[in-house]
Amino acid sequence: MLDIGNLRSLQLLFSQGFQCKPSKPLPQHLEEFVQSSGEHGVIIMSLGTLVGQLPQDLTEEIAAAFAQLPQKVIWRHKGDKPATLGNNTLLVDWMPQNDLLGHAKTKAFVAHGGTNGVQEAMHHGVPIVGLPLILDQPDNLFKMEVRGAAKVIDIFTMNKDIFLQGIEEVLHEPSYRKNMQRLSRLHRDTPMKPLDSAIFWIEFVMRHKGATHLRTQAYKMPWYYSVDGVF
Template identity: 95%
Template sequence: MKVIVEELHARGHQLTVMRANNSYYIKETSPFYTAITIDMACKFDEEFAKTFVSRLLEIQRQGKSAWTRYELEMEVAEKISEIHQVTVKMLEHIFENKDLMRSLRDAKYDLVLTDPVDPSGAILSRILSLPLVFNVRWTTHGEGHFPIAPSPLSYVPTPMMELSDKMTFLERIINILVFAFGKLQVANYITPHYVGLLEKYLGSDVDYLSLFQAADLWLMRVDFVFEFPRPTMPNVIYMGGFQCKPSKPLPQHLEEFVQSSGEHGVIIMSLGSLVGELPQDLTEEIAAAFAQLPHKVIWRHKGDRPATLGNNTLLVDWMPQNDLLGHAKTKAFVAHGGTNGVQEAMYHGVPIVGLPLILDQPDNLFKMEVRGAAKVIDIFTMNKDIFLQGIEEVLHEPSYRKNMQRLSRLHRDTPMKPLDSAIFWIEFVMRHKGATHLRTQSYKMPWYSYHSLDVMLFLIVLFLVILLTFSAFVTCLCSRVCSRRKTKSD
């Protein structure tokens, strides 16, 4: 969101950002926006995130099995349920604050821009009767396409299952079962929290899912270089890699370290901002593998310094990831598989050694692996030798870099930069007070009408009526013919 907010500000727009009072990633003061701080804490604070991630890692270290997968899914569902419980209380707190609501209405905003992984923005936009624009990859219902676009499960894989668009019969069975399980989780752990809230403030005729489906515009943080081809809708605008940009010169100390790598080049490693630190035994294995390489390594690492750390490895609290990926001496990117990191690597054409940890990360890296641009390693069964072998394979097998550079060319070959496209469509919604002409009305149809079950039932009944009528006519005709023949015979 920060990238879009800064670009909108640069183009002269005035922005107001709503935040909880304990938000650690949305600052209260900024030159780019005015903040409205809600006098209430959200559930997803820094401590919650750290504990949540640690628990997910702990479960996965038990080994791969159906039970581990089930335990993992239930842990995620329960924690998400806790987040939504607090979200409902925060929304009630906002809506009951008459002064705040009056100021929001008096401000006469042009639209609400929000990430639908949290429903707050969608609900607020309905109450304020404002156009709604999503910056989206995920919603509370799962991957962003599923609530609005036809998604045939025969070739559209359910997210996080590491399936492609070429599924075997068994994989299609799994795909359907997992999709149904996901629907059940949403129905049990998310939707019930909002029934009373929506009825109180929006009326009993407002459905939770329809709040999302009624959005004017979906700015999708992927493209079809990353995603598998699938049906889409006119109000879905693809801006994959919108945060990517040409690299800038490195700080002097980093540039000197990179240049000291000589002909071998540099490997960079980052596990993102959500994963604070890995278990110490895994850290030691990774450091020991790096120490055996002739390359220099820049590792974004928090926690204790590994005892096996080699002289070729530089530990940093923060790194200019985009600038390092764009450096000519960078040979490989060791990454956890977050969407931003994968797309930055693709933008700069740097092959990936994947160490997926949680949530969508295995699926993101799987998409790169099937395209031959990444080597994925199971971090929970990994040791020094396995990790070292994986890195050397990516470094010395030319196909990884070749395939990633091909993806980079496809990703960059667009008529308009992704960020420019996103801003154009946001401003389009402002100019026209919405984009309802791009939005299908299918979400207002009953499920049986959407799937044409009523039409099929009507046609079947009509066919049976015609068939029975014809059968009765033939029976009657045959009866008369037989009767006449009998009369003549007599």
């Protein structure tokens, strides 16, 4: 049986990017759209699946900012089409996110900061414009920001000009891409693939009946030791 200590260890293993993988060719209609961007490249935007759609006024601000860019934009968007949408922006219900992040023409990733998206961006070396919303998203993005690989924007005070300035900073300041590519090299430089590592340790725990010898002795301490420092 797995105890709480080993469950935490497995959780850490699964947070090391086991879902990251090489990109595959894009569907033809997406590839044609990406190639039409020319030398300017593409920006992709996705805010995950937990938040269905943003308030309409905020959506209009984001669309208006995108419309001023020379880049093409692929935006996973739910809800009504923004009135300010530019000809450079493609709205989609779903996107092959990993494959787009791995495309040579992708210049930036506008993201909410979910663990999977951040790790995929890091794996492929794509800098992030972060719009954190809930849960662990602010923490994930601030960790990237302090490493110079992301620009975090407060979505609750954001307008068109703030959003546009953030995107242009990430696009035109080379340090963002350089820092993310450095993190990508570190992320990839492992003795075995993250998924293989996760499988090994799951089977290790099963073979050794819970691997209690790896359980930290801190779990044997009385509960009041955890609150002793409060007083």
